[in-house]
Amino acid sequence: MEIVILLGAAILLVVGFVGCIIPVIPGLPLCYAGLLLLSFSMHVDISLTFLVLWAVVVIAIQVLDFYLPVWGTKKYGGTKYGMWGSTIGLIAGMFFSPIVMIIGAFAGAFIGEKLANKDNKTALKAAFGSFMGLLLGTVIKLAIAIYMIGYYCIAVWKIIAL
Numbered sequence: 001m002e003i004v005i006l007l008g009a010a011i012l013l014v015v016g017f018v019g020c021i022i023p024v025i026p027g028l029p030l031c032y033a034g035l036l037l038l039s040f041s042m043h044v045d046i047s048l049t050f051l052v053l054w055a056v057v058v059i060a061i062q063v064l065d066f067y068l069p070v071w072g073t074k075k076y077g078g079t080k081y082g083m084w085g086s087t088i089g090l091i092a093g094m095f096f097s098p099i100v101m102i103i104g105a106f107a108g109a110f111i112g113e114k115l116a117n118k119d120n121k122t123a124l125k126a127a128f129g130s131f132m133g134l135l136l137g138t139v140i141k142l143a144i145a146i147y148m149i150g151y152y153c154i155a156v157w158k159i160i161a162l
Contacts, residue, residue, distance in 0.1 A: 002043065005037055006038070009034040009037040012033045013034035014149075016029070016030030016032075016145055017142070017145045017146075019031075022098055023098055023101045028144060031058075032054055032058045043159045057144065064137065065137040065140070068136050069086045070133065072086075072133025072134070073109045073126050073130040073133065076129025077126055080116075082110075082113040085111050085113070086105050086127075089105045089106070089107050089130075092108075105131065105134050113127070
C-alpha cells in the first residue's frame with residue numbers, strides 16, 4: 001500500500017507541475033493533492049497545520065493567477081476596457097492551450113483598449129502588461145509546484161534512507 005501512496009503522490013505532483021503551464025489542468029490543486037496523499041504514508045509525518053497552510057497558499061495563488069494579467073494591464077496604463085478584454089481573452093483561451101491563453105489575454109487587452117479609442121502604442125503597452133502578469137502568475141505557480149515536489153523528494157529520500 002505504501003508504494004501505491006508514494007507512486008500516486010508522485011503522479012499527482014508531476015501532472016500538477018505540467019498543469020502549472022497547461023491551463024486546462026489544475027496544476028497547484030493537483031500538486032496539493034499529491035502532498036495530501038503523501039500525508040497518508042506511514043513513514044511521512046505531515047502535520048495538519050502544514051496541510052492547512054498549503055491549502056490556503058494554493059487557493060490564494062489560484063485566485064492571484066486570474067488577477068495578475070488584469071493587474072499587469074492596469075499597471076502598464078490600461079483602462080477598464082483593457083482589463084475586461086484581458087480577462088475575457090484569458091478565460092476564453094483557458095479552454096484551448098497555453099499559447100491561446102497568452103494570445104487571448106494579450107489580444108483581449110489590446111482589443112479592449114482599441115474599443116476605448118486608445119492609440120496602437122497605448123493599446124500594445126496595456127497588452128504587454130497583460131502578458132507580463134500572465135507570465136508572473138505562471139512563474140509563481142511553477143515555484144510553488146517545485147517546492148512541493150522538493151518536499152516529496154526529501155520525504156521519499158528519508159524513507160529510502162531508513
